[in-house]
Amino acid sequence: DQQVKQNSPSLSVQEGRISILNCDYTNSMFDYFLWYKKYPAEGPTFLISISSIKDKNEDGRFTVFLNKSAKHLSLHIVPSQPGDSAVYFCAASALPGSNYKLTFGKGTLLTVNP
């Protein structure tokens, strides 16, 4: 049972435009969400996170939106740059008491074209 789903395996965007990456979850106990960026043959890099008490968190070009009723979150990158091309993973955690384990989606490959 896949509790965190990233239904788009890939996304292609033009440089300077907005990239929107989506993530859905099924476990209502999840209350903390993270986005990671991963280049080939490297470890994932933490990008941004959001707690369930918020519906938006912003950090520079990256904004994460959380819709708890829909069990949906999205990552917006504005403006998109060629260096943003990577696989983006959505992850979720059920705090407290989960030992801070993360459940990951399968990832979305973002390609930003110059």
Place this chain on the structure above:
Amino acid sequence: SQTIHQWPATLVQPVGSPLSLECTVEGTSNPNLYWYRQAAGRGLQLLFYSVGIGQISSEVPQNLSASRPQDRQFILSSKKLLLSDSGFYLCAWSGGRQLETQYFGPGTRLLVL
């Protein structure tokens, strides 16, 4: 600042051979430590996690084991590798004021032939 190291970066092993992958963290104490595997075309699967020395929890029954002999050292092992053990192995840590955020090492690519 905190850093996490993994070695080796790449490993090619024959079926039936043993395995030992090492992960160490610097710049923090008593971290939570995690081992993940990423198989081709799939997400990150949590294999083991540890909240302290000698404390190991297994998430998936498999051919692998983990140990934490020191506070900032996490080891992934196997006595006999299978072809299905091939993949990209990632170690991660969390700790301090942000236990909910995990930081990953550079990974080890394992190919079992």
